[in-house]
Amino acid sequence: MSRSAVLLTGASSGIGEAATYELSARGYALVLAARREDRLRRLARELDPSGSRVIVVPCDVADPAAREALVRAALEHFGQIDVLVNNAGVGLGGGAWWKDPDWPRVLHVNLEAAMALTALVLPPMVERGQGHIVNVASVAGQVATEGVYSASKFGVRGFSFALRRELWGSGVAVSVVSPGFVRTEMTAGSRLNKLGLPMPGPEVVAQAIAGVLARPRREVTVPRLYRLAALAEALPALSDPLIARGYSARRR
Numbered sequence: 001m002s003r004s005a006v007l008l009t010g011a012s013s014g015i016g017e018a019a020t021y022e023l024s025a026r027g028y029a030l031v032l033a034a035r036r037e038d039r040l041r042r043l044a045r046e047l048d049p050s051g052s053r054v055i056v057v058p059c060d061v062a063d064p065a066a067r068e069a070l071v072r073a074a075l076e077h078f079g080q081i082d083v084l085v086n087n088a089g090v091g092l093g094g095g096a097w098w099k100d101p102d103w104p105r106v107l108h109v110n111l112e113a114a115m116a117l118t119a120l121v122l123p124p125m126v127e128r129g130q131g132h133i134v135n136v137a138s139v140a141g142q143v144a145t146e147g148v149y150s151a152s153k154f155g156v157r158g159f160s161f162a163l164r165r166e167l168w169g170s171g172v173a174v175s176v177v178s179p180g181f182v183r184t185e186m187t188a189g190s191r192l193n194k195l196g197l198p199m200p201g202p203e204v205v206a207q208a209i210a211g212v213l214a215r216p217r218r219e220v221t222v223p224r225l226y227r228l229a230a231l232a233e234a235l236p237a238l239s240d241p242l243i244a245r246g247y248s249a250r251r252r
């Protein structure tokens with residue numbers, strides 16, 4: 001059983017909650033971060049009543065001071081962070097993004113926070129010559145579907161692939177997990193629910209996260225069927241009008 005310390009953001013629901021169960025079962029030590037402290041505490045109590053192997057640090061990852069406090073708390077408890085899983089993420093309801101004045105929040109949470117947390121945990125990893133950054137992107141970061149959300153997730157992928165090269169040979173691995181459409185709070189009210197796409201629970205993504213922890217990979221797309229989606233960007237003459245069909249009503 002591994003006792004590596006994993007800092008997991010967005011642990012309070014969906015993919016992060018499922019990953020918490022999966023990684024705990026595999027023996028990892030965990031730092032659970034999200035804003036909803038009550039949910040994190042319930043999870044931690046259930047998985048580790050002793051409070052020594054699974055700890056909770058309430059954190060808004062969009063807040064620079066809270067990010068620093070999160071990393072500090074993790075280091076104080078475990079001495080080092082072996083793995084950072086940047087999973088916290090948000091989307092914007094269903095309407096046109098330019099009508100929502102709060103649209104930059106998606107970039108702050110999905111992209112900026114992932115980069116900033118990476119910058120905070122990386123120096124000791126590079127010094128030790130050991131560590132792993134796992135970034136949860138999206139198939140919407142492979143196929144452009146929604147302006148701000150896709151920008152954030154294309155950004156997460158670009159950042160991760162570049163970082164992997166920047167850290168090549170350093171002993172620090174970088175992996176991307178790109179989920180397709182899975183059943184979580186984020187997708188509960190989505191119009192995509194009506195398209196009949198396969199929509200498994202978040203456990204498949206949790207298993208993929210556990211899988212890259214055991215064997216780092218450049219990118220894993222789950223469910224596997226969604227690997228075909230990447231073809232859409234290679235064939236824009238077909239995909240542009242197809243994907244655009246869903247948007248005309250939202251423009252008004």
Ligand code: NAP
Nearest residue numbers: 010012013014015034035036060061088089138182184186
């Ligand atoms: P979810 O159930 O809504 O979970 C999102 C998580 O992010 C929650 O734990 C939430 O916790 C946390 N979070 C949001 N804003 C935060 C903030 N400012 N600070 C700290 N934590 C924050 O959705 P999910 O589907 O599991 O999403 C997890 C990741 O998968 C996201 O990066 C998402 O983009 C990605 N993804 C999901 C799908 C899908 O179909 N579901 C597909 C592709 C990619 P609090 O609200 O407690 O802070």
